[in-house]
Amino acid sequence: MNKSNITILVVDDTRYNLQILSIMLANQGYSVLEATNGIEAIELANTRIPNLILLDIKMPKMDGYEVCSNLKNNPITQQIPIIFISAIENVEEKVEAFAIGGIDFINKPFHLIEVLARVETHLRVSSLQAQLLEQTKLLETQNISLQKEISTLTGFSWDLYSEVKESIDCQALRLFYQPIVNFQTDLITGFEALIRWQHPERGLLSPIHFIDLIEKTDLIYPVGRWVLSTACQQLQVWQQSLPNYTNLTMSVNVSTKQLSEFNLVEYVREILSEYQISPHCLKLEITESTVMGDRDRTLQILHQLKDLGIQFCIDDFGTGYSSLRRLTDFPIDILKIDRSFINNEEWIIVKAIGTLAFTLGKSVVVEGIETPLQLAMLKTLFNSSLDECFGQGYLFSEPLEPEPASNLLASNTTFGSTINN
Numbered sequence: 250m251n252k253s254n255i256t257i258l259v260v261d262d263t264r265y266n267l268q269i270l271s272i273m274l275a276n277q278g279y280s281v282l283e284a285t286n287g288i289e290a291i292e293l294a295n296t297r298i299p300n301l302i303l304l305d306i307k308m309p310k311m312d313g314y315e316v317c318s319n320l321k322n323n324p325i326t327q328q329i330p331i332i333f334i335s336a337i338e339n340v341e342e343k344v345e346a347f348a349i350g351g352i353d354f355i356n357k358p359f360h361l362i363e364v365l366a367r368v369e370t371h372l373r374v375s376s377l378q379a380q381l382l383e384q385t386k387l388l389e390t391q392n393i394s395l396q397k398e399i400s401t402l403t404g405f406s407w408d409l410y411s412e413v414k415e416s417i418d419c420q421a422l423r424l425f426y427q428p429i430v431n432f433q434t435d436l437i438t439g440f441e442a443l444i445r446w447q448h449p450e451r452g453l454l455s456p457i458h459f460i461d462l463i464e465k466t467d468l469i470y471p472v473g474r475w476v477l478s479t480a481c482q483q484l485q486v487w488q489q490s491l492p493n494y495t496n497l498t499m500s501v502n503v504s505t506k507q508l509s510e511f512n513l514v515e516y517v518r519e520i521l522s523e524y525q526i527s528p529h530c531l532k533l534e535i536t537e538s539t540v541m542g543d544r545d546r547t548l549q550i551l552h553q554l555k556d557l558g559i560q561f562c563i564d565d566f567g568t569g570y571s572s573l574r575r576l577t578d579f580p581i582d583i584l585k586i587d588r589s590f591i592n593n594e595e596w597i598i599v600k601a602i603g604t605l606a607f608t609l610g611k612s613v614v615v616e617g618i619e620t621p622l623q624l625a626m627l628k629t630l631f632n633s634s635l636d637e638c639f640g641q642g643y644l645f646s647e648p649l650e651p652e653p654a655s656n657l658l659a660s661n662t663t664f665g666s667t668i669n670n
Contacts, residue, residue: 252278255372258299259283260290260316261334262308266357270303270334273361274368287311291319294326301372303355303364306335306346314349321350330371334359410466413446413459417471421447424479425648428657429500429614432628433635435664437657439498439532441641442480443648444472464504473507478520481531483651485524491658500532500562508535509546514553521557528558534585536564548579555580562614566602576609588617588642591627600630607634618642 257279261267264285271281282297284290287308294302302320306313313333320326333346336357343354353367416422426440446454463472484499491497507513521528533554551561562583563576576584584606590599599615606613613631618624618640631638645664646657 253280255301256280256282256297256299257368258290258293258297258302260285260287260302260308260313261305262286263305266305269361270364273365277365287313287316287319290316294320294329295323298325299329300375301368302329302331303334303368304331304351306333306337306342314345317346317349317351330375332367332371334364406462409459409462410468412448413462413468416446416448417468417475421449422472422475423447423453423650424476424483425650426483426654427641427648428646428654429498429639429641430645430664431636432631432638432640437494437497437645437662437664438639439500439530440484440654441500441534442476442483442502444476445648464506469504469506470510473503473510474516477501477517481520481524481526484526484530486651487655487658488526488530490655493661494658496527496530497658498530498532498560499526500534502534502564505536505547508550513550514557517554517559518557521559529560532560532562532583534562534564537566544578551580565616576605576611581611583612583614585614585616591615591617591619591623591642596626596630599627603631603634603638607637612637612639614639614641616641618644620644 257274259267259270259274259281260283261270262285267283267285271283274281282293282299284293288311290302290304293299304313304316313335317331317333320329320331327350330352331350332353332355333351334355334357335346337343338356346354352371355364355367423445425443425445427443428437429439429441430436431438444456444460446459448454463469480499480501484497487497488495510516517531520526521531555561560582561580562585563581564585565587566584584602586599586602589595590602603613613634615627615638618627619642621644623642624640624644627638627640628635649657
């Protein structure tokens with residue numbers, strides 16, 4: 250530490266104290282500034298920016314407390330270490346000295362060796378803090394560069410990550426609900442909860458713009474819990490306010506990563522209890538990749554959740570590489586036929602998946618139904634098992650916000666007759 254580059258401001262209205270402190274510090278090689286009152290001290294601190302200040306308390310017009318407060322409220326001087334040096338013996342006044350920003354307190358009459366030791370100690374601490382701050386800034390710069398390199402190599406967007414994280418904090422994520430209709434009764438039997446993002450600049454965004462990032466990062470845990478809680482809360486409202494829908498179901502997507510979350514089973518149990526939801530009314534949708542993953546671990550979690558009484562659905566069935574063995578090993582209740590088979594009119598595959606499901610004692614949900622002709626074809630294919638077949642798609646309704654979804658439920662719409670007309 251080169252003392253000649255270090256400036257110390259000494260503030261004391263007693264000339265003797267001022268001189269003896271200044272001489273001692275100058276003899277040690279420090280550059281010394283002197284002030285005999287608070288106003289002069291503030292001016293010197295703002296114009297010369299000392300490395301440390303020795304500050305008396307009892308001074309006319311402006312005491313040391315006021316000087317310290319002024320300096321600590323000024324961005325230019327707020328980081329300067331201030332050591333109070335005073336004859337005050339009152340404990341409360343010493344406490345105040347620390348409360349307003351002082352880092353140390355030296356009693357008068359002072360010993361020069363003690364003053365010097367404390368000055369050198371705090372200068373070393375201040376130097377180390379400055380070095381630490383510099384290293385922190387360097388690491389932040391390096392981290393930004395590394396993040397950019399990772400983004401380039403993997404396509405992962407740290408900017409998007411920050412935006413999504415902020416959206417969670419400011420509650421910009423929203424749930425929409427798309428009805429699920431039974432083929433036999435043509436009535437709504439449940440909803441699937443679908444996440445959306447109300448972006449401040451880009452408007453309402455569908456999951457395609459952000460869900461992959463959420464599922465691949467730690468954001469999946471808070472978002473997953475929020476979706477489950479919000480969906481069950483909405484289900485409670487519908488079941489309790491609409492007498493015809495006491496057995497209405499709610500389907501919620503659960504990622505592979507969520508299944509490994511600590512205490513997931515207990516959280517689901519708490520949510521069911523909090524919102525008074527019958528377990529069979531909650532359906533958790535998992536993907537084929539989840540079933541094809543760590544078999545033993547996944548099977549353990551699924552059975553623990555199944556023991557609560559909830560149902561499981563394999564989403565987008567037929568688009569992956571599911572093992573048929575897994576369908577019997579895992580506690581799956583529903584196969585959800587992917588919309589691509591409906592769009593491409595691959596009715597043979599649709600029929601095969603349905604036959605497989607019914608043979609194994611499972612139900613079927615068909616996604617992406619958009620036209621009356623598609624619905625008519627599906628009812629023909631599954632004519633003998635209509636009570637175990639359900640449909641979802643824009644033919645019935647687009648995903649809705651809670652209020653329009655509530656209005657749709659309250660209307661008790663029979664979709665078969667409406668569509669035929």
